[in-house]
Amino acid sequence: MLLSDTALWLLLAALLLDAVIGDPDWLWRRLPHPVVLFGRVITMLDTRLNRSDRTRAQRRARGLVTLCLLVAGAGLLGMGLHLLFSALPFGDVLTVAVTAVFLAQNSLYTHVRAVEKGLSSGGIEGGRKAVSMIVGRDPARLDEAGVSRAAIESCAENFSDGVVAPAFWFALAGLPGLLIYKAVNTADSMIGHKTEKYQDFGWASARFDDLINLPASRLSGLFIALAAPLARGSILAAVKTIAADANKHRSPNAGWPEAAMAGALDLCLAGPRVYPGYTVQDPYMNPSARRDATGRDIARSLRLLIGAWAVMTVTVTGLALANIV
Template sequence: MTVSLILLAAYVIDRIVGDPRRLPHPVIGMGKAIHAVEQLIRRFFTRPQSLRVAGILLPLIVVGGAWLLTAVLLWLLSLVSPWLVWLAEAWLISTTIASKGLKDAGMAVYIELHKGDLPAARRALGMIVGRDTTTLSSPEIVRGTVETVAENIVDAIISPLFYALLGGAPLAMAYRAVNTLDSMVGYKNEKYRDLGWASARLDDVANLIPARIAALLLALCACLLQLDWRRSLRTVRRDAHRHPSPNSGYPESAVAGALGIRLGGENVYHGVASFRAYMGEPLRPLEPEDIIRTSRLMLLCSSIFVCLCAVVAWFWIGG
């Protein structure tokens, strides 16, 4: 029962508490560690070829360090009491999940759109996306929000729970290190093309299975919420591979198909326009309520998956 209860407790903690600002968050520590290791590497590796080699070293140090520190912490707590280990595992795993934060971020945009305050909605969206939001129309704000919530169903919920099931808090924390690395150095620009390539590839590999699981679960959730699950699956088969990411297209296309909307199109990053392949069909215009529908899909999908993980832990791992 222990693993099952830890997973369920971690998810409940995240749904209720989220990420309190007053408590230290492991991801902040990971970000500081990544920055420190990057600076150290750049002191000793300056040429492009050597940076590509160091690109392998960076995730080995950061991801391996996250796993090791978590495992050592749990081992030390086990010397005191198994109860401390279980409580620590539940809390640590909860910090790798962001269902409440994802819902809150989407609703912050929806509230401003509902009030008709476009500048405030743009600012709220700008807090969670990298694209330029200063001139976006209401439908484009909705698109950006829906895309972000849909994409992060994998990164912020399914993948952390998947790795927590396989390896407890140490592996869940290692995954969060992978994801944080990708968000910080996994860019194909001049600065990170050589140093960040391995981090970006590792993130792609880590999310490969969870992204496909998410697409199937989203179709199931579409059925349960009386949305079009058949169109959701068709859209995944047709459009998921068009996304520049090998994984993000799966949840985005599943949501687009379920809602009967089209995602993708032109985004602007630091003044440079970039076109992202379309996902879904524009059967109707985008509207603010699509943010609520996407949040419902996300929350139901995450609830079903954590229950599945608990069942698997009970029968396969033996509790």
């Protein structure tokens, strides 16, 4: 299944389906989203295995067991779906539908756009309320520039792990690869925190999530850089910012799309960020650029998001056509 023409054409169809339809509310009001089901499994394992009376080594070991169970379970589920769909005459349609469910281009655009709308219609409180839906920062500590930068950074980072990464792993390993990626990424978002409760139990999930996001983060930075002219930005400036600042980020992955976004928009992003209970002291991306981001900059980041998605879609199409020749 490694980058086969069939997988690439199915991925292309899924990318287009997600872009047009996204996550229909009417469906997920009636059925639990698959990511929610992953979350329930992770919560169950967390409750049963992550006990405060265990030593740090024991909690790390139990966290590793949790990761292995998630990878094995998601992989088996993905293989089961692949075998089932392969036996059905309309199996490719089902594969496209399932793949589209795990892509987040449409919903990412919608949530980031809501922050821009919140700022324009509800002022700082409207922006804080909207941005609290997509970032974990303390919204009360954010001014307009902070709200705008948070939305733009979330746009960049989630393009990588919500769009490019699942697409990459589906192209590489089909439904098993896609489901394993989403299970691990969900685990990282739930237990991969550097808090007293999770710094040991969530360590394995956080490190494995870093590993499997390495390819997509680099590709995301490239896609965003190539789309820079759509936001009246410079491809060269985006590439230079990636080279200068991407590796300064505490995450081995988030720095790439964030640096690309910072360079393309000529904005200073990242830096110290306040979360409930703790502060992250990250260096700035593109530190010499302006920091007073506004709702107009969020709109420019959304144009970049669409452009980066288009670059990725053209790349997938080109690879599919190359496999035919």
